[in-house]
Amino acid sequence: xxxxxxxxxxxxxxxxxxxxxxxxxxxxxxxxxxxxxxxxxxxxxxxxxxxxxxxxxxxxxxxxxxxxxxxxxxxxxxxxxxxxxxxxxxxxxxxxxxxxxxxxxxxxxxxxxxxxxxxxxxxxxxxxxxxxxxxxxxxxxxxxxxxxxxxxxxxxxxxxxxxxxxxxxxxxxxxxxxxxxxxxxxxxxxxxxxxxxxxxxxxxxxxxxxxxxxxxxxxxxxxxxxxxxxxxxxxxxxxxxxxxxxxxxxxxxxxxxxxxxxxxxxxxxxxxxxxxxxxxxxxxxxxxxxxxxxxxxxxxxxxxx
Amino acid sequence: xxxxxxxxxxxxxxxxxxxxxxxxxxxxxxxxxxxxxxxxxxxxxxxxxxxxxxxxxxxxxxxxxxxxxxxxxxxxxxxxxxxxxxxxxxxxxxxxxxxxxxxxxxxxxxxxxxxxxxxxxxxxxxxxxxxxxxxxxxxxxxxxxxxxxxxxxxxxxxxxxxxxxxxxxxxxxxxxxxxxxxxxxxxxxxxxxxxxxxxxxxxxxxxxxxxxxxxxxxxxxxxxxxxxxxxxxxxxxxxxxxxxxxxxxxxxxxxxxxxxxxxxxxxxxxxxxxxxxxxxxxxxxxxxxxxxxxxxxxxxxxxxx
Ligand SMILES: NC(=O)c1ccc[n+]([C@@H]2O[C@H](COP(=O)([O-])OP(=O)(O)OC[C@H]3O[C@@H](n4cnc5c(N)ncnc54)[C@H](OP(=O)(O)O)[C@@H]3O)[C@@H](O)[C@H]2O)c1
Ligand SMILES: NC(=O)c1ccc[n+]([C@@H]2O[C@H](COP(=O)([O-])OP(=O)(O)OC[C@H]3O[C@@H](n4cnc5c(N)ncnc54)[C@H](OP(=O)(O)O)[C@@H]3O)[C@@H](O)[C@H]2O)c1
Numbered sequence: 001x002x003x004x005x006x007x008x009x010x011x012x013x014x015x016x017x018x019x020x021x022x023x024x025x026x027x028x029x030x031x032x033x034x035x036x037x038x039x040x041x042x043x044x045x046x047x048x049x050x051x052x053x054x055x056x057x058x059x060x061x062x063x064x065x066x067x068x069x070x071x072x073x074x075x076x077x078x079x080x081x082x083x084x085x086x087x088x089x090x091x092x093x094x095x096x097x098x099x100x101x102x103x104x105x106x107x108x109x110x111x112x113x114x115x116x117x118x119x120x121x122x123x124x125x126x127x128x129x130x131x132x133x134x135x136x137x138x139x140x141x142x143x144x145x146x147x148x149x150x151x152x153x154x155x156x157x158x159x160x161x162x163x164x165x166x167x168x169x170x171x172x173x174x175x176x177x178x179x180x181x182x183x184x185x186x187x188x189x190x191x192x193x194x195x196x197x198x199x200x201x202x203x204x205x206x207x208x209x210x211x212x213x214x215x216x217x218x219x220x221x222x223x224x225x226x227x228x229x230x231x232x233x234x235x236x237x238x239x240x241x242x243x244x245x246x247x248x249x250x251x252x253x254x255x256x257x258x259x260x261x262x263x264x265x266x267x268x269x270x271x272x273x274x275x276x277x278x279x280x281x282x283x284x285x286x287x288x289x290x291x292x293x294x295x296x297x298x299x300x301x302x303x304x305x
Numbered sequence: 306x307x308x309x310x311x312x313x314x315x316x317x318x319x320x321x322x323x324x325x326x327x328x329x330x331x332x333x334x335x336x337x338x339x340x341x342x343x344x345x346x347x348x349x350x351x352x353x354x355x356x357x358x359x360x361x362x363x364x365x366x367x368x369x370x371x372x373x374x375x376x377x378x379x380x381x382x383x384x385x386x387x388x389x390x391x392x393x394x395x396x397x398x399x400x401x402x403x404x405x406x407x408x409x410x411x412x413x414x415x416x417x418x419x420x421x422x423x424x425x426x427x428x429x430x431x432x433x434x435x436x437x438x439x440x441x442x443x444x445x446x447x448x449x450x451x452x453x454x455x456x457x458x459x460x461x462x463x464x465x466x467x468x469x470x471x472x473x474x475x476x477x478x479x480x481x482x483x484x485x486x487x488x489x490x491x492x493x494x495x496x497x498x499x500x501x502x503x504x505x506x507x508x509x510x511x512x513x514x515x516x517x518x519x520x521x522x523x524x525x526x527x528x529x530x531x532x533x534x535x536x537x538x539x540x541x542x543x544x545x546x547x548x549x550x551x552x553x554x555x556x557x558x559x560x561x562x563x564x565x566x567x568x569x570x571x572x573x574x575x576x577x578x579x580x581x582x583x584x585x586x587x588x589x590x591x592x593x594x595x596x597x598x599x600x601x602x603x604x605x606x607x608x609x610x
Contacts, residue, residue, distance in 0.1 A: 005373075008418055023481055024437040027578065059507075060478065078568040104453065117511055125523050125524045127523075127524065145459075145523070145525055179480065182512055183517050183521055185516075186506070186510060186526070187507070187522055187524050187525065188521075188524035189525075190506075190529075191525040191529055192525050193569075194499055195525075196581055197561050197565060198496055198582055200561055200584050201491070201557045201561050201582065202491050202492070202587065203583065203584065203587055204557075204561075205557070208475040208487055212488050212591065213491060213492055214587065214591050214594050215450055215478075215559055215594055216430050216450055216488055216489070217495075217591045217596050218430050218432075218450070218533055218597075219430045219431075219489065219492050219493035220493040220496040220497050221491070221492040221493060221496050222591060222596060223531065224533060225584070225587055225597075226588065227525055227528060228526065228588065229585050230581075232577075232581035232582045232585075233578065235581050236581060236594060237579070239569045239577055240569070240577070242411055243569055246569060247569060250562070251502060252509075252510070253502060253506050253565065256502050257498075257555070257559070260498060260501070260502055261555055264498075264548055264551060265544055269541050269542075269545055272540070272541040272545070273537050275501060276533070276535075276537035278508065279505050280533075280534050280537075281508075282504055282507065282508055282518065282519065282530055282533075283434075283531065283533065285516075285519040286522045291519065291520065291523050291527060292531070
């Protein structure tokens with residue numbers, strides 16, 4: 001594949017930026033990759049791993065001369081970084097981000113984007129519970145969706161960024177920011193909040209010890225702890241920035257939970273059985289769509305049919 | 306290893322019984338294995354797979370002459386099966402079960418256990434979202450815990466059953482029934498109810514379509530669907546039979562969830578960050594205890610470091 005951008009600046013060198021660097025290299029998609037992160041420690045770890053061609057100390061230096069700039073930092077700091085780099089962005093460059101929330105990031109970033117720079121917000125729906133410069137890997141985006149936001153994007157920069165994501169293995173879909181935030185509140189944000197809550201409750205009981213919770217986790221709880229091991233800063237920012245949609249889905253969730261709770265209290269087995277049957281169809285759809293394997297998971301790192 | 310029982314009767318031929326048959330064979334732990342299940346279809350599938358030495362049509366036939374009888378059926382039918390087989394149990398035999406709830410199973414089964422038969426309730430904390438005669442595999446219990454209940458059990462039958470479970474790869478712990486039910490409400494029952502609820506909510510939205518939920522599930526939701534794909538009959542019975550402990554933990558859960566919801570509404574980032582940080586220690590404990598791998602899971606059946 002021919003080069004899609006000649007110089008990419010990665011602001012942030014964590015799981016997502018690191019995976020992008022490795023996936024762009026794998027596909028021979030770009031020329032130079034320049035990276036920066038807040039701490040010297042992260043910059044050194046990224047340099048040691050050879051993630052970028054050049055690592056620099058500040059976002060301003062990183063973006064100078066780049067035709068693609070990627071904001072891969074927690075959602076809550078996107079605005080201040082955009083403000084800092086705005087004056088250094090090259091005319092004709094594309095600015096994108098990978099934040100898990102879109103409306104608030106766009107509101108924070110857009111005012112700092114100079115004329116002649118194309119802002120195309122994005123969000124790859126791929127991740128693990130790991131973070132930092134050592135967490136990334138080239139295959140992260142393979143067969144996963146990447147959502148690009150077209151509220152204000154022009155056609156040519158959007159098409160070019162689409163080609164980059166496809167070159168990194170992703171399937172690209174385009175939607176508007178509000179719809180994105182609603183979809184993610186369901187498929188990601190509320191599930192994460194619930195998992196964090198359940199793990200917190202387990203940690204806080206006096207009659208069941210932590211060591212019991214740990215030993216007997218294979219019975220279902222284990223999957224919650226994986227989700228709840230995700231980065232606290234990233235997730236704090238997600239909830240603060242997708243407040244309305246998350247609270248709306250949480251409202252629906254507690255409503256349904258109360259109905260099931262009432263069924264348990266009353267001994268209404270039919271209600272429970274019907275509910276538990278209905279939810280299986282979604283699982284089949286996910287496997288057919290290639291978004292999970294059908295191998296039964298039992299926590300040993302490889303499935304067993 | 307020398308034979309621990311000379312004839313084992315498996316009542317039910319699903320995930321757990323099938324895995325026990327394969328694990329007992331692997332270890333050369335028992336003599337003959339006789340099995341039965343409700344439907345001819347399941348009995349035929351189990352026969353085709355060669356799970357048992359003999360498959361018979363009724364529990365009464367299966368238990369005749371057995372020195373170990375295992376009830377591996379949904380929790381809600383254990384009582385009626387115990388009533389049916391009671392008169393056919395051999396003096397000196399051990400009767401056990403693998404039900405996910407213990408207090409109610411013991412109340413349902415114990416009255417039908419004749420004098421001279423030793424009832425030792427049990428629960429292997431191992432499973433997958435699969436069920437039926439084709440779901441079992443010999444490694445299911447390896448390094449997983451199996452809880453045996455000592456409320457009324459005599460020492461010799463308990464020690465013998467312990468050796469059987471250890472021979473199948475499990476680590477055995479002994480506790481009383483009420484404590485078991487409380488621990489499982491935390492590590493298994495409440496997480497399952499929550500996962501079912503979240504998947505049901507996602508299925509029920511008008512503004513986010515099922516096909517969007519399916520496509521974008523990799524962002525966290527996917528793990529919930531795996532849990533919520535578990536057998537509806539088994540789980541209905543679990544909630545109806547571990548009502549009090551489940552409702553107690555659910556109460557704690559909603560309390561915490563409301564506190565986090567309030568923090569989101571008020572924009573209290575510190576509360577969120579503190580909560581999300583605290584939950585990470587439990588994850589580390591689970592990995593150190595060998596109850597999950599540390600490989601990041603991204604739904605492709607094999608982890609990637
Ligand atoms: N993880 C996921 O599952 C996932 C999936 C899709 C999208 N996202 C989104 O992707 C973005 C990055 O997430 P990630 O998982 O890659 O996070 P991460 O591994 O924690 O990396 C974040 C990076 O941002 C840097 N950073 C933080 N504040 C900065 C600042 N003021 N100036 C410059 N660099 C700064 C950090 O540098 P230091 O290490 O020096 O602090 C670090 O390199 C977030 O917006 C997140 O919402 C995450
Ligand atoms: N799955 C787990 O994760 C897990 C883990 C630990 C413990 N457990 C417990 O283990 C037990 C069995 O679960 P499982 O996952 O093995 O279930 P499963 O795969 O659905 O198998 C249940 C078996 O019970 C049989 N059965 C049902 N009613 C019967 C009756 N009246 N008489 C004779 N056989 C009957 C079924 O026969 P048909 O197929 O003919 O209906 C089937 O063979 C349950 O008590 C469950 O709580 C499950």
